[in-house]
Amino acid sequence: MDVVELMEWLAERGCSVVFKADGERGQGQRWMVIVSGGALGPEGLFRTDLSSAEACVEATLEHLASRQVSPFT
Template sequence: MDILEVMDWLSEQGCCAVFKADGERTPGTRWMVIVSGGVLGKDSVFRTDQPSPDACLQDLLDHLEAAGLSPFA
């Protein structure tokens, strides 16, 4: 599963999701994912800043698993 598939699943769950690459940031944090609302809860926000898209995806999947959620179910 890739980041776009996870973002599609999140949108189906009522979440807002942003996946961003920012070349103006330092190399260690050029990629960012922010997810809010939906199944995470009305006032819940998850954000991770990482050096790669894969690291962002892994952080997001870990967060979802800790919350008892999975796009693989």
Template sequence: MLELMEWLAERGVTTVFKVDGDRMTEHRKAWMVIVSGGPLGEDSFFRTDLGTAESCLDSLLAHLEGKGLSPFA
């Protein structure tokens, strides 16, 4: 995830990847990822709250692919 965040930052995308301890102890969706800006556009704010870090990463990669921005291209 850190490599992806750095790759996005180099392209002007702001990224937040977080785990919430209170949510974790309450067995709620504790992981969150937010991306915005850069080549994603001014109106492109993406946020997802999910149960695992891996599911957040998968969701983020799918979003980026849909915007034509993929680290694997």
């Protein structure tokens, strides 16, 4: 699943999603994803800062699975 597919899937479930690349951060944790609301519930919030877009997608999918929310079920 790519980032656009994941963002669309989350938006269809009422989530707000921010996916950001920040060139000013250098080579480290250049990528960020924030997911809130919707399928995560009113208090649900997930954020991660990682070194690649793919790592952010994987971390988001893992978090969703831990909350019993998954595009694969």
